[in-house]
Amino acid sequence: MSTLPDFSLLQSFVTVAQELNFRRSAERLALDQSALSRRIQRLEAQLGYPLLERTTREVLLTQAGQNFYNSALQLLDDYVQSINDSRRIAEGRSGHVRVGYMAFAATELMPHAVARFEQQHPDISLALRYMRTQGQKIAIANDEIDVGFMIGPYDNSDCHSLLLSSELLYVVTPRSHPLLRKSHIEPEDLQNVPLILGDMAEWGEFRYRLADLFSRSGIDLTPTLEASNTLALIGLVSAGLGVTIYPESLVGFLGRTVETRPIIHPDYRSRTVLVWKRNNRSRAVLHFVETTKKQGTRR
Amino acid sequence: MSTLPDFSLLQSFVTVAQELNFRRSAERLALDQSALSRRIQRLEAQLGYPLLERTTREVLLTQAGQNFYNSALQLLDDYVQSINDSRRIAEGRSGHVRVGYMAFAATELMPHAVARFEQQHPDISLALRYMRTQGQKIAIANDEIDVGFMIGPYDNSDCHSLLLSSELLYVVTPRSHPLLRKSHIEPEDLQNVPLILGDMAEWGEFRYRLADLFSRSGIDLTPTLEASNTLALIGLVSAGLGVTIYPESLVGFLGRTVETRPIIHPDYRSRTVLVWKRNNRSRAVLHFVETTKKQGTRR
DNA sequence: ATGGTTGATGCATATCATGCATTAATAAAT
DNA sequence: ATTTATTAATGCATGATATGCATCAACCAT
Numbered sequence: 001m002s003t004l005p006d007f008s009l010l011q012s013f014v015t016v017a018q019e020l021n022f023r024r025s026a027e028r029l030a031l032d033q034s035a036l037s038r039r040i041q042r043l044e045a046q047l048g049y050p051l052l053e054r055t056t057r058e059v060l061l062t063q064a065g066q067n068f069y070n071s072a073l074q075l076l077d078d079y080v081q082s083i084n085d086s087r088r089i090a091e092g093r094s095g096h097v098r099v100g101y102m103a104f105a106a107t108e109l110m111p112h113a114v115a116r117f118e119q120q121h122p123d124i125s126l127a128l129r130y131m132r133t134q135g136q137k138i139a140i141a142n143d144e145i146d147v148g149f150m151i152g153p154y155d156n157s158d159c160h161s162l163l164l165s166s167e168l169l170y171v172v173t174p175r176s177h178p179l180l181r182k183s184h185i186e187p188e189d190l191q192n193v194p195l196i197l198g199d200m201a202e203w204g205e206f207r208y209r210l211a212d213l214f215s216r217s218g219i220d221l222t223p224t225l226e227a228s229n230t231l232a233l234i235g236l237v238s239a240g241l242g243v244t245i246y247p248e249s250l251v252g253f254l255g256r257t258v259e260t261r262p263i264i265h266p267d268y269r270s271r272t273v274l275v276w277k278r279n280n281r282s283r284a285v286l287h288f289v290e291t292t293k294k295q296g297t298r299r
Numbered sequence: 300m301s302t303l304p305d306f307s308l309l310q311s312f313v314t315v316a317q318e319l320n321f322r323r324s325a326e327r328l329a330l331d332q333s334a335l336s337r338r339i340q341r342l343e344a345q346l347g348y349p350l351l352e353r354t355t356r357e358v359l360l361t362q363a364g365q366n367f368y369n370s371a372l373q374l375l376d377d378y379v380q381s382i383n384d385s386r387r388i389a390e391g392r393s394g395h396v397r398v399g400y401m402a403f404a405a406t407e408l409m410p411h412a413v414a415r416f417e418q419q420h421p422d423i424s425l426a427l428r429y430m431r432t433q434g435q436k437i438a439i440a441n442d443e444i445d446v447g448f449m450i451g452p453y454d455n456s457d458c459h460s461l462l463l464s465s466e467l468l469y470v471v472t473p474r475s476h477p478l479l480r481k482s483h484i485e486p487e488d489l490q491n492v493p494l495i496l497g498d499m500a501e502w503g504e505f506r507y508r509l510a511d512l513f514s515r516s517g518i519d520l521t522p523t524l525e526a527s528n529t530l531a532l533i534g535l536v537s538a539g540l541g542v543t544i545y546p547e548s549l550v551g552f553l554g555r556t557v558e559t560r561p562i563i564h565p566d567y568r569s570r571t572v573l574v575w576k577r578n579n580r581s582r583a584v585l586h587f588v589e590t591t592k593k594q595g596t597r598r
Numbered sequence: 599a600t601g602g603t604t605g606a607t608g609c610a611t612a613t614c615a616t617g618c619a620t621t622a623a624t625a626a627a628t
Numbered sequence: 629a630t631t632t633a634t635t636a637a638t639g640c641a642t643g644a645t646a647t648g649c650a651t652c653a654a655c656c657a658t
Binding site for chain 2: 004048064071072074076080082085086087
Binding site: 031032034035038039042055056057058 | 650653654655
């Protein structure tokens with residue numbers, strides 16, 4: 001067989017296979033019934049075997065025709081798909097990176113990385129999703145995002161982890177509070193001080209790590225109040241109901257209704273890492289990691 | 300895009316992508332270089348994006364061209380494969396029908412239909428599978444069999460159903476039993492008579508329908524014994540442990556160790572139907588149905 | 599027996615792809 | 629710097645192919 005039957009023949013056959021009637025099929029294909037009849041005859045001649053059994057009153061598929069019909073549908077679908085895939089590449093969307101980030105990276109780390117990356121790679125599109133740390137871990141494992149800005153460290157043999165920042169922790173107090181007499185806070189200073197923290201649903205990772213830190217200092221970190229969002233959190237602190245603990249990355253975004261003091265202790269730092277799967281070989285993702293890496297680690 | 304680029308264009312592009320030289324490619328394709336140049340131009344025009352970057356001295360693939368080249372190779376391969384698959388079907392048996400049957404059709408209905416069909420269509424092969432009614436319903440839905448001889452009626456909008464037989468039900472008793480005084484049985488006669496039936500795993504559909512029939516007569520049809528196969532069933536009846544109920548189609552295959560009496564009641568009949576999917580357009584299947592239909596409905 | 603519908607066929611025509619000749623561009627050779 | 633050789637693109641006449649129209653044969657319903 002020197003030539004493959006053309007797509008117009010495949011599409012014609014698919015229509016006839018569905019209608020089992022030449023007149024209606026010709027109508028669907030916007031051509032004369034006689035032209036359709038000849039197309040099908042040409043197709044069967046080129047293949048060398050019949051696809052249809054027909055009288056002037058009845059059209060049926062042969063077994064080969066049934067099989068060919070199924071294949072033809074798949075072929076046509078794959079073809080259109082490949083044309084569209086190549087078009088996307090031609091139109092400049094040569095890559096795509098799905099980025100997850102949590103609150104601490106939302107103020108500087110992620111925006112700076114994204115801004116720099118888009119400047120250097122305008123042809124690669126990004127999809128940004130706010131997601132708490134635990135959710136990012138799952139989403140990376142499930143290939144729902146490519147990279148994640150999360151609280152670290154994160155030791156997972158399936159993933160790379162890049163340290164982006166290691167920040168001081170700050171105590172946030174009402175405008176008038178005994179702790180403000182000191183220029184900096186030691187963990188022991190927080191013993192028996194009413195504490196207001198974000199709830200576990202949103203701040204789980206942070207809470208878990210704080211509890212770990214304080215427990216090593218022999219301090220039970222049980223909040224007297226919890227809040228679901230930062231506005232409520234800061235509102236409660238402003239009202240004098242207690243203090244909270246913030247990473248440095250968020251301190252610059254506080255209003256004038258509260259005061260802050262750094263916690264001085266070699267271990268009391270908040271780390272943010274960029275995580276991505278070891279087996280993610282996407283060039284776009286590797287470009288993103290390179291760009292973020294070049295920002296340097298903020299200390 | 301109203302038309303898909305034809306295979307001759309794909310094949311031409313694939314050759315150019317491999318040679319990266321129009322003259323050599325035209326030679327391979329046995330056509331004039333100018334014709335090849337226009338083919339590639341036509342292909343790029345229909346796709347709407349460039350596949351090649353070229354001067355009079357150099358031909359390169361664009362990113363889209365690279366991607367399209369990979370897809371085109373796969374498509375062409377799949378196409379040839381599907382043509383050959385369908386040819387094998389066309390050249391081998393011109394058809395194949397997968398037939399399911401359950402016990403009641405095993406003695407006459409299915410064998411007669413098969414014998415007649417093979418005589419009329421020696422070119423179509425059959426695959427017979429014993430399968431209880433419920434299993435046949437699933438197998439038809441999952442395209443594991445084409446037609447099924449099953450207990451009916453079976454009302455399913457996705458399927459055709461052809462009534463093949465409507466048979467009397469018989470009571471099978473030991474050689475000596477009080478019920479044998481009567482020439483025929485009425486449902487009420489079975490009240491309080493020990494009953495032995497096939498277990499639900501093998502006889503589920505029959506059991507379900509019997510229970511429905513008897514419940515309408517106010518009779519609780521709970522067997523005192525169950526058996527997994529007919530040999531055990533009839534053995535228990537012979538031994539005087541109770542009676543069972545059989546459809547007419549199986550009565551002729553009983554031994555001399557038991558006696559039978561028909562159940563006379565307008566509703567107490569066992570129906571066998573042939574079922575096949577409405578969207579199964581296979582000519583072979585339709586022939587099988589026609590042949591079975593011509594046997595007439597046994598009453 | 600008649601009428602309506604459907605797939606196939608003959609024929610003239612429209613449409614499209616090709617080969618030939620030529621041109622413009624470009625790299626290699628001098 | 630100039631010349632030569634090679635290659636992709638273009639104009640044009642021609643050949644090849646597909647189509648629409650009219651018609652026919654087959655077949656089912658009435």
